[in-house]
Amino acid sequence: MLRNYDTKQIRSPIPQVKGLAAPKRAMFLNTGEVLHCMFRVFRSDWYEKKLSKLDGSEKARVEKFEQELKTQPLSGKPLGYEFFREKKFDGKRLLFLVYSEHEVVFLVTIVDKKVQQQIINMIKTKLDVYRELIEKLVRGLKSP
Numbered sequence: 001m002l003r004n005y006d007t008k009q010i011r012s013p014i015p016q017v018k019g020l021a022a023p024k025r026a027m028f029l030n031t032g033e034v035l036h037c038m039f040r041v042f043r044s045d046w047y048e049k050k051l052s053k054l055d056g057s058e059k060a061r062v063e064k065f066e067q068e069l070k071t072q073p074l075s076g077k078p079l080g081y082e083f084f085r086e087k088k089f090d091g092k093r094l095l096f097l098v099y100s101e102h103e104v105v106f107l108v109t110i111v112d113k114k115v116q117q118q119i120i121n122m123i124k125t126k127l128d129v130y131r132e133l134i135e136k137l138v139r140g141l142k143s144p
Contacts, residue, residue: 038070041105050110061089069105073098079120097130102138106130
């Protein structure tokens with residue numbers, strides 16, 4: 001049976017966290033029976049800098065990826081861990097972390113093929129730092 005889905009956009013106060021760009025809104029799907037939360041997508045400052053250097057068509061493609069990640073957070077290729085992934089486009093890679101327990105996707109950076117492995121290795125050494133950052137942010141979102 002097909003159903004119409006209502007999309008609700010809910011604005012929430014996002015605390016300022018160094019190293020993160022806050023999302024503009026959280027989105028939810030209402031199927032009429034159960035309210036399904038879509039993953040929230042956060043950008044690092046590093047990611048923001050790399051994104052600003054892309055041309056218009058690349059930016060549009062990356063922003064489309066961001067929207068897809070809200071509903072399909074495990075898309076892309078895993079990079080050694082199920083939660084550390086990449087999406088390829090035009091010879092570049094968008095590197096991101098998925099925190100299923102918090103329903104969050106964290107966009108870490110965009111790299112080209114030349115330095116890809118070095119950056120992946122560096123991110124792997126800082127996984128605990130990224131996790132703490134996301135947990136602080138999520139705790140801040142849940143606080144009244």
